[in-house]
Amino acid sequence: MLNDQVQKEIRGELEHYPTPRAGCIEALKIVQNHERWVSDTALQEVADLIGIPAAELEGVATFYNLIYRQPVGKHVILLCDSVSCWLTGCGKIRAGIKQRLNIDFGQTTADDRFTLLPMACLGNCDHAPSMMVGEVLHQDLTPESLDQILEGVD
Amino acid sequence: MERPLTKNIDAGREPLGLKDYEAAGGYQAVRKVLQEMTPEEVTAAVKKSDLRGRGGAGFPTGLKWSFVPMGDDAPRPKYLVCNADEMEPGTFKDRVLLEGDPHQMVEAMIVAGYAMGADVGYIFLRWAYRLANQRLLAAIAEANAAGYLGDNILDSGYSFKLHVHTSAGRYICGEETALLNSLEGKRAIPRAKPPFPQISGLWGKPTIVQNVETLCNVPHIINRGADWFKSISRSAEGGTKLYGVSGRAKNPGCWELPMGTPIREIIDEYAGGMQDGLKLRGLLPGGASTDFLVEEHFDTPMDYASIAAAGSRMGTGTMILLDDGNCPVGMVLNMMEFFARESCGWCTPCREGLPWVEKILQAIEDGNGCAEDLDRLSAHARDLGHGNTFCALAPGAMEPLQSSLKYFREDFQSHITNKRCPWS
Ligand SMILES: Cc1cc2nc3c(=O)[nH]c(=O)nc-3n(C[C@H](O)[C@H](O)[C@H](O)COP(=O)(O)O)c2cc1C
Ligand code: SF4
Numbered sequence: 001m002l003n004d005q006v007q008k009e010i011r012g013e014l015e016h017y018p019t020p021r022a023g024c025i026e027a028l029k030i031v032q033n034h035e036r037w038v039s040d041t042a043l044q045e046v047a048d049l050i051g052i053p054a055a056e057l058e059g060v061a062t063f064y065n066l067i068y069r070q071p072v073g074k075h076v077i078l079l080c081d082s083v084s085c086w087l088t089g090c091g092k093i094r095a096g097i098k099q100r101l102n103i104d105f106g107q108t109t110a111d112d113r114f115t116l117l118p119m120a121c122l123g124n125c126d127h128a129p130s131m132m133v134g135e136v137l138h139q140d141l142t143p144e145s146l147d148q149i150l151e152g153v154d
Numbered sequence: 155m156e157r158p159l160t161k162n163i164d165a166g167r168e169p170l171g172l173k174d175y176e177a178a179g180g181y182q183a184v185r186k187v188l189q190e191m192t193p194e195e196v197t198a199a200v201k202k203s204d205l206r207g208r209g210g211a212g213f214p215t216g217l218k219w220s221f222v223p224m225g226d227d228a229p230r231p232k233y234l235v236c237n238a239d240e241m242e243p244g245t246f247k248d249r250v251l252l253e254g255d256p257h258q259m260v261e262a263m264i265v266a267g268y269a270m271g272a273d274v275g276y277i278f279l280r281w282a283y284r285l286a287n288q289r290l291l292a293a294i295a296e297a298n299a300a301g302y303l304g305d306n307i308l309d310s311g312y313s314f315k316l317h318v319h320t321s322a323g324r325y326i327c328g329e330e331t332a333l334l335n336s337l338e339g340k341r342a343i344p345r346a347k348p349p350f351p352q353i354s355g356l357w358g359k360p361t362i363v364q365n366v367e368t369l370c371n372v373p374h375i376i377n378r379g380a381d382w383f384k385s386i387s388r389s390a391e392g393g394t395k396l397y398g399v400s401g402r403a404k405n406p407g408c409w410e411l412p413m414g415t416p417i418r419e420i421i422d423e424y425a426g427g428m429q430d431g432l433k434l435r436g437l438l439p440g441g442a443s444t445d446f447l448v449e450e451h452f453d454t455p456m457d458y459a460s461i462a463a464a465g466s467r468m469g470t471g472t473m474i475l476l477d478d479g480n481c482p483v484g485m486v487l488n489m490m491e492f493f494a495r496e497s498c499g500w501c502t503p504c505r506e507g508l509p510w511v512e513k514i515l516q517a518i519e520d521g522n523g524c525a526e527d528l529d530r531l532s533a534h535a536r537d538l539g540h541g542n543t544f545c546a547l548a549p550g551a552m553e554p555l556q557s558s559l560k561y562f563r564e565d566f567q568s569h570i571t572n573k574r575c576p577w578s
Contacts, residue, residue: 016317016319017339018231018357019338019339019357021338021339021340022337022338022339023339024339025321025322025336025339026319026320028322029281029320029322059341060339060340060341063324063341063342063498064321064322064323064324064342065322065323065324066281066321066322066323067322067323078282081488081491081492082243082244082442082488082489082492083243083244083438083442083474083485083488083489083492084243084244084400084401084474086484086485086488087400087401087402087474087475087476087477087480087485088400088401088402118495119282120241120243120323120324120325120492120495120496121241121242121243121244121245121492122282123240123241123245123246123248123249123280123282123283124246124249125243125244125245125246125398125400125406125472125474126246126398126399126400126406126407126408127406128400128406132282135284137282137284137285
């Protein structure tokens with residue numbers, strides 16, 4: 001069951017739109033904030049709360065790459081692999097993550113701490129290469145700074 | 155040199171709060187339009203300035219506004235949407251404005267909202283801009299408390315509610331009609347035009363979608379007039395532009411400069427030239443969806459008409475530099491991977507064609523290309539071009555491809571002949 005807190009947050013967001021349906025993406029993100037990902041059960045419950053068919057909500061959920069329909073680790077690493085980061089060496093950062101955490105794009109560490117995903121241009125191109133760990137932006141990455149950043153994550 | 159859009163921005167400190175923003179002349183444009191101007195006069199002032207959209211397409215802003223039904227019979231509610239999705243690779247200018255001066259963004263929404271008679275505004279913000287989100291919410295809360303937003307603003311009779319909508323990813327959300335579907339809680343598939351959003355947009359009501367930077371120009375045009383706006387540029391097109399440089403320059407960054415500042419000046423004087431030992435081979439003037447320009451074009455002024463005459467588009471005005479230590483084929487491959495991944499999948503040429511282009515390029519880059527591949531790529535550039543797909547994503551993707559085949563043909567050829575990438 002979606003707990004009271006989640007339901008309250010979702011209802012608050014729905015007020016910003018003339019139809020409840022418009023709040024469905026926000027609702028999925030709220031579930032995710034609490035549970036890391038959107039399970040089948042949670043999807044059905046959000047669909048019921050909003051009043052749209054679960055199949056339609058599934059269509060929405062699977063369209064957006066920041067809605068996770070599979071379990072992810074405690075920290076999601078979003079590594080920008082778009083052109084400015086490519087020119088400045090994001091390939092080395094990806095290799096560094098692989099070496100250190102033994103995961104590539106789409107994978108989660110065995111201890112469930114990290115999931116690595118590719119990310120479209122983070123809009124931080126003057127400080128490429130860039131990545132986000134959770135909600136925190138890291139920039140001007142080098143293989144050395146990567147080590148420090150990963151060590152600093154709890 | 156005047157820098158109206160970034161004058162309050164200092165990356166070293168927090169953005170101005172309401173009181174400081176007002177002390178710096180903020181919210182004067184809101185007072186002026188609500189107390190002295192009709193909505194039609196505001197639109198006329200923007201029209202007179204010849205302001206063009208800064209989101210990529212360069213459409214005249216005042217003209218766009220003039221298509222919105224006005225008067226008592228107009229359908230309601232009307233919506234104003236700020237496009238703050240900024241996912242075009244190499245583009246980071248709207249972030250500067252959103253994080254640096256959130257009250258300017260709020261003021262711009264109110265002024266533009268008044269001009270079109272909007273009841274509700276949404277700022278469609280990409281999820282990754284966490285700091286911008288936080289700062290916008292704080293500015294909106296202050297503006298609500300001060301009576302600049304909400305019911306009967308400054309006793310004018312005009313009411314306007316403003317919300318921030320954070321997205322959940324996907325580049326296609328930046329396309330204005332896909333954005334509207336996303337705001338309605340649907341898959342972000344573009345809509346057929348016509349009807350244009352100005353007539354039938356969000357929930358079928360009159361809607362304007364406008365880029366962050368475009369909107370931020372509006373309060374300054376209202377305060378200081380069209381003649382001033384035209385006078386601060388270095389070209390026939392008015393105003394300033396936030397230009398960016400990324401890639402292996404010494405000092406990549408984003409600067410507000412007069413419209414029409416030449417490419418070379420931006421790279422040499424502001425971005426500090428290339429990093430030692432590297433030579434500039436070419437650049438994309440305004441994001442990944444624009445054609446390459448090369449040495450012979452570097453003295454071109456960065457404005458819509460001049461960049462078009464040079465065979466490219468100004469796009470977002472944030473240029474991406476290709477240096478001689480990076481492989482042009484690899485760079486184009488990277489962009490095609492991006493576009494293939496971000497295609498919304500709605501129309502066949504784009505959904506099927508982009509992955510094919512990507513695979514051909516990957517083969518060439520890996521040393522497995524063949525002589526016919528270059529013709530196949532050219533055929534795709536033609537077949538996925540303007541008019542053949544449902545929206546502008548695929549045609550935009552073809553711009554760097556077709557121009558790389560023109561300017562870096564020898565590099566493609568040498569990959570095929572020598573069966574390897576010279577840079578790997
Ligand atoms: C695939 C695609 C992505 C786009 N992304 C953006 C974007 O992130 N931000 C933006 O302002 N415009 C973007 N645009 C352009 C918008 O469709 C629209 O033209 C623009 O928001 C209008 O505002 P303007 O006239 O102020 O530029 C995109 C267009 C396409 C085809
Ligand atoms: S061109 Fe691509 S992104 Fe645009 S509608 Fe067709 S499939 Fe979707």
